[in-house]
Amino acid sequence: MTWNWWMFGGLILMTSMVSAGTLIALPNGNPQYPAMFGTDDSQVDSMLQVPSGTRIFVGRSKELRRLTASTASGSRSGPLMMIIAGMPGTGKTELAICAARALTARYPDGVFWLGLRTYAAAESRLTITSALRTLLNALNVPPDPNITSVAALSRTWRAVTAGKKMLIVLDDADTAEQIRPLLPAADGSAILITTRHVLTGLDPDCGITLQPFTQSQAARLAGAVLRRAGLRDPQAVAAIAAEFRLPLAIRQMSDLKAANPALSIPVAPAGTISDETSAAFARSLAALTKPARLVLRRVAHYPGSLITAPIAAVLADQQLDKANQQLATLYQRGLLIADNRSGVGYRMHDAVRATALIESGKHDSTRQMTSTFQRLFRYVNGIVDASVLLLDSSDSVTYLDADKGDPRLPPPLHESDVAVLRWLDQQHADLLAVARRSLSARSPYAWRLAYNLESYQRMRGFYSEIVELSSQALKLAEQADDALGQAAMHQGLGLVDMRTGRYLSALAHFKISLALYIRLSNRTGQAIIHHELCNVHKWLGNLSEARAHANFCLTVALSGDNLVERAFAFSNLGILDRLEGKSTAAREHLVRSKDLFEQVGQRRGIGICHRQLGMLDEHLGHHHDAQVHLDQALALFEDLGDLMNQADTHYNLAVTHRGLGDPTTALHHATIALVLAGQISHVQGQADAHTELACLARIAGDHTSARVHLRQAHDLRRRLRLAHSSEQHDSSPTA
Structure with missing residues (x-):
């Protein structure tokens, strides 16, 4: 188990940013047979890409x-x-x-x-x-x-x-x-x-x-679609152009004719022209096989936009290969659009969805749809849980709950933590939509989805979404007397409060969560909360309280065989030892932690230990040793895109180089620390950087600049004290 706060927040690390794709490549055209949920991370890119269109552009x-x-x-x-x-x-x-x-x-x-x-x-x-x-x-x-x-x-x-x-x-x-x-x-x-x-x-x-097509434009489009399918039928082109004017309906009737050359073109319905699309799609649905109709009806209920083979298999309760074949058929019939942004799925036009939902209302019972959605919620929870495990296992609900998703469908495979983040960036809007649907359905999976999404959302700054999901899921868990769900949601809300500097509110949530985990005899949950309480008390300066919680975490870690859990437990104690001036114990704990992190390849943890060891050596006057540790830490944090730790490590390097008698390099690091801390509103980091810049200005004899930097550092620290005092005043007894 890894620990939330050391991964994404707190004294050492509050956020991690990994580059999402920004420059957009041109679409490569429709994949011939898009099939699987994102298992090839080389294909995963931002969903901000331009989607693929049709291969035929006529009339505009x-x-x-x-x-x-x-x-x-x-x-x-x-x-x-x-x-x-x-x-x-x-x-x-x-x-x-x-x-x-x-x-x-x-x-x-x-x-x-x-x-x-x-x-x-x-x-x-x-x-x-x-x-x-x-x-x-x-x-x-x-x-x-x-x-x-x-x-x-x-x-x-x-x-x-x-x-x-x-x-x-x-x-x-x-x-x-x-x-x-x-x-x-x-x-x-x-x-x-x-x-x-x-x-x-x-x-x-x-x-x-845009206006509907003229008959001439309609004929050009219908002819182009049929010719691409290898069908030259002037009579069919004329019949389609005579009856249909909306490009979407024309394409649909042309696709239907291409798949069924003997089909006679129906007369367009009387009434408004908007009736054309529903009539065309209804005719296409009627021509499908029963399994294909079932898949189309069920995927129309999917609240996300990217429809994949596993999603279709879960919703239609079919084997993966069968669902994949039906999706390919629907794609060939023009009822789905291949999505080039992922290479693994399809999109559905709103008009197709509306027609399919009407058909679903006729054929799918309430009981069937309830089962359908529960399968969806279970599957999506399982794939998010598997992804979170690669980022931070303590953020995975697996350690709290025995349900691990749909065993028939394996979760997507990812090459690295960076690849996981890219996948989550791509899928977040759909995953959020499924989580919201689970809340409206009052599903027992609602809090599990909220729990698993929280760490990613906190990392990427979707704070409003965390509070939205967690608060609603907490109410459902309370109404269902689900103590585990309540504990998990109080935990998530506490983490958001910690990230946003509301430490007393975070304490209140964590204490409620801990009481619930104790009531459930859930040792893992208790250890997670003790770790978070340790960090809150470190922030508040209550080191004795922090140590009591850290000792509990170590006891739990030593009773199991999870090396990452032990590594974080030892790093916790090492940091407390350093803060209390216990240099020998601090080094022993931090080295043990680093060795364990290296065994399991946990780079963020390795960086944390190097930074702490560098701070320890700098305090002891071992400046050269400190520089070695801090340089290694900075390289890791830069590779991980961890701006918070980069800012703090640059500050530590500035202090170290000043101790080495190299004020020029110290000034370089202090300036970078100030810029990075300002970018992420890291107030304490800005204050530390201004303090170091004041020291360097004083050494250079520039007392005016030194006073300016000291005044700015004082103002920033005063802001922190006022924020803390304001929170104490605002905290409600019920919290």
Whole structure:
């Protein structure tokens, strides 16, 4: 077991940032047979990529030329704004994909695609805060626990996009309020929006409203689709063009004809033109085999956007190979779209989903759907749990709960912790949607999903989502008298409080969690909470309290055979020894911890031990030894993208080089420490860096600069004291 706080927060490490893909590669076309859930990490990339479109683009060349020739209005500042409007099925997304491809070279700082999913189920929609945090993560902007509101995140987004040339595509927008916070700041950037209606309050530089095809355009599209399938049938082309005008319906009827050459083209339904798509898809569903219809009905209920073979197998309760075959059939019939961003799954148009859900209402009973969702929740919990185990096993629910997911379907395999993070970046929106659906279904898996997602979300800055899921799951666990679920959710809420500096609130949550774990005789849960209590008390300066909790952790670790658990227990004691001036004991514990981390290949733990040993040697005056340890720690933290530890290690190196009589190198490290600490709002780190800069200025004889740095350090530490006092005043007795 590894320990949460040392992995993602606290005295040593509060966050880890691993680069998410930002520059977007052009789509490679539809995979012929996308099949498995992301098992090949080399294929995993950001879901901000432009999705693959169809291989045939007909009838919108004039509109595409307008988009690619657009320039920003000189009457206002800000990015070039382009809007594609039109009723469902007119090809808005397809046109946006083609435009994004054509414009890629013009925007070298990145092309980012965000599907807002406005008309999907409520839990599937992308919130503005999630959209902003996703974009900031893609630009490697570290999450700041003090910046979580839409306004604050939007200000940060505008600040980091100033001077950049990037294209943001927002697919399926509904209101101007969704758009404004996501606007990049730079005049050289652009934003491309698709919507079903006019967005009141926006003044686009280029506005296009797509109309249904003319009969001539419809014939061109139908003919191109049929010819690509190897079918030359002028009569079928004419029949389709005579009855259908929406590009989506035309494609669907052409795909259906290609798969069934003897099929007669039905007459389009009377009424509005929007009825065309539902009629076309209903006809396509009727032509499917029974197993394929079942798979389509069930995957239509999936709250995420990426449909994979394991997801289909779970929802339809089929073997993996059978589900994979049915997905391939649905893809060939034009009912699913291959997703090039993952290479392993499909997307579904809202019109297809709506038709499939109508069919599901006719054929799937409430009991069947309840079982379907419970299988989904169990499977998704299992794959997230397996992924979390590679990041930090104490964040895995496996150690608290015996349920390990669906045994028929193996979890995805990942090459490294970096690959896990890339996969989670890609899947987060879908996993969040499933977790929300589990809450609305009052599933016993709701708290398990919230627990497993929390560590990733904390790392990436999705604080609002953590509180949302954990608070709701806690209420469900209380209503069900599920003590384990209550303990786990209090634990998660305590970790968020710790990350955001609310130490007294964190203490309250941890104490409740510990009492529940004791009631359950859950030794593992008790050890986890004792570790967190140890860290809180270290932050608050209560070292004797911290040591009591650390000793409990060591007792539990020595009673088992988990080397990582022992390593963190020894590092805990080593840090306390160092803080209490027990140098010999500190070195012994830290060396034992480092050796254990090296045995299991836990690089973050190795870095922690090297930094602590460097701090110990620096305090003892062994500056050369300290430099060796700190250099090794810094290399590891840079490789892991751990900005918090990088900032603190640069500060330690500044102190060490000052002790070595090298003020120039010390100034270099202190300056970097200040910049990094400022980037992540690490107030204590900023204060330490200013203090060291004051020392270096005094050595250089610049007493004016020394006083400025000391004043800034004093103000920062005063902020920390005031924040702590404010929390003490605000803490409620019920907490």
